[in-house]
Amino acid sequence: MTGPPSSHAEEERIRRVYEARTDASRYSWLTRGQQLIMQSAERGMLDALRRAGVQTLGASTFLEVGCGTGHWLRALVQWGARPDRVVGVDLLAPRLAGARTRCAREVRLATASGTGLPFRDQTFDVVMQSTMFTSILDEDVRRFVAHEMLRVLRPHGVVLWYDFFVNNPRNRDVRGVSRRELGMLFPGCRIAVRRVTLAPPLARVLAPRMWTMASVLSAIPMLCTHLVGTVSRPN
Numbered sequence: 001m002t003g004p005p006s007s008h009a010e011e012e013r014i015r016r017v018y019e020a021r022t023d024a025s026r027y028s029w030l031t032r033g034q035q036l037i038m039q040s041a042e043r044g045m046l047d048a049l050r051r052a053g054v055q056t057l058g059a060s061t062f063l064e065v066g067c068g069t070g071h072w073l074r075a076l077v078q079w080g081a082r083p084d085r086v087v088g089v090d091l092l093a094p095r096l097a098g099a100r101t102r103c104a105r106e107v108r109l110a111t112a113s114g115t116g117l118p119f120r121d122q123t124f125d126v127v128m129q130s131t132m133f134t135s136i137l138d139e140d141v142r143r144f145v146a147h148e149m150l151r152v153l154r155p156h157g158v159v160l161w162y163d164f165f166v167n168n169p170r171n172r173d174v175r176g177v178s179r180r181e182l183g184m185l186f187p188g189c190r191i192a193v194r195r196v197t198l199a200p201p202l203a204r205v206l207a208p209r210m211w212t213m214a215s216v217l218s219a220i221p222m223l224c225t226h227l228v229g230t231v232s233r234p235n
Contacts, residue, residue, distance in 0.1 A: 003115030004140035011091055011113055014135055017173045018092055026204075033204030036214055037197055041130065041162050042075065044196040044228030049126075051192065052158045052230045057081040060125035064088045065114045065149060066132030070099030073107055083107045087124070089117065114145035119152045127153050128160035134174045142177075146185040150233075159186070159231035161193060166225045179227065186231045193229030195221040 027034055054060070057080040064072055067088030077083050083106035090096050093111050100109055112118050114132070127149045136142050149159055165176045182191050197203075198218040206214040217223050 003113065003144050004138075006138050007113065007115045007141050007144065010136065010138040010141045013137070014091060017135070018095070031204070032207040032211060033200070036203045036207040036211075036218065037200055038071075040197040040218055041226070041228065044194075044226075045072075045128075045130075045160060045162055046079065048160060048192070048229045049158070052232065054126075054158070061085045061123065062087065063117075063119070063124040063127045063152060065117070065127065065129045065145065066090055066135070067099060067109070068092075068095045070103045070107070070109075072128065072130055073099065073103050077104060077107070087119075089114070114148055115141060117148045117152050121151055122154045123152045125154055125157045126160055127157065128162075130162040131164065133177050134163050137173075137175055142185060150186065150189075153233075155233060157232070161231060162226060162228045164197075164226045165195075166199075177227070182227070182231070188234065190232045190234055191229070192232075193227040195224040195226065196228045197224050197226040199223060199225045 029035060029038070057076065060081065062076050062081055062085060064087070067073055067090050070088060073086055073088045076086050083104040087108045087110070088096075088099060089110045089112040090099070091111070091113055096109050096111055103109070110118060129149070133142060133145070136145065153159060161182070163177050165178050167176045168174055177185075179191070179193060182193065198214060202217065202223065203214060206217070
């Protein structure tokens with residue numbers, strides 16, 4: 001299945017957006033707001049895997065679509081995955097170069113579009129994405145990427161999902177993915193997601209000053225802006 005006619009234009013738009021980004025300091029782990037956000041994501045992903053029945057990561061194969069500089073690839077290894085069973089792909093070669101300097105050498109990396117993953121059918125036990133889908137604005141491209149993720153997923157595997165479901169009025173280069181849209185992207189699949197992650201504007205203001213309060217507010221679903229969970233085929 002090849003990508004839609006609009007995929008080339010959408011990929012070029014994404015490249016331009018990321019090349020123009022100058023706000024890297026906002027995502028530094030040295031900021032308490034970012035610590036709160038990322039720790040929430042990590043807890044949510046681990047809990048989602050547990051709820052999906054994953055007992056250990058050592059025997060599983062993993063693919064991250066849109067791996068960037070490899071944060072979650074490194075996290076998978078830290079959680080117990082074998083580096084030689086972890087693969088990351090990204091559209092942007094400079095980000096992959098960053099991943100190569102940070103990840104274990106056994107982790108495999110490839111420059112590839114999510115609309116045409118360079119893997120055989122049913123290759124991976126877990127296919128994950130973290131805040132990648134919301135960078136895709138074209139609806140056809142979103143559908144193709146979802147199709148490709150399911151294509152390379154083994155029959156009893158899971159798609160591990162973490163992304164925001166609300167739009168950011170200050171950033172027109174991203175668009176949220178709602179629970180309803182998830183159902184359309186992965187028709188016929190079981191979708192088990194929940195709200196996590198305190199709204200980043202709140203997290204970045206409160207966490208440096210009132211960490212405990214920010215942590216408490218993170219547990220209130222109405223204040224959370226992301227969905228975390230799994231997508232799987234019906235038995």
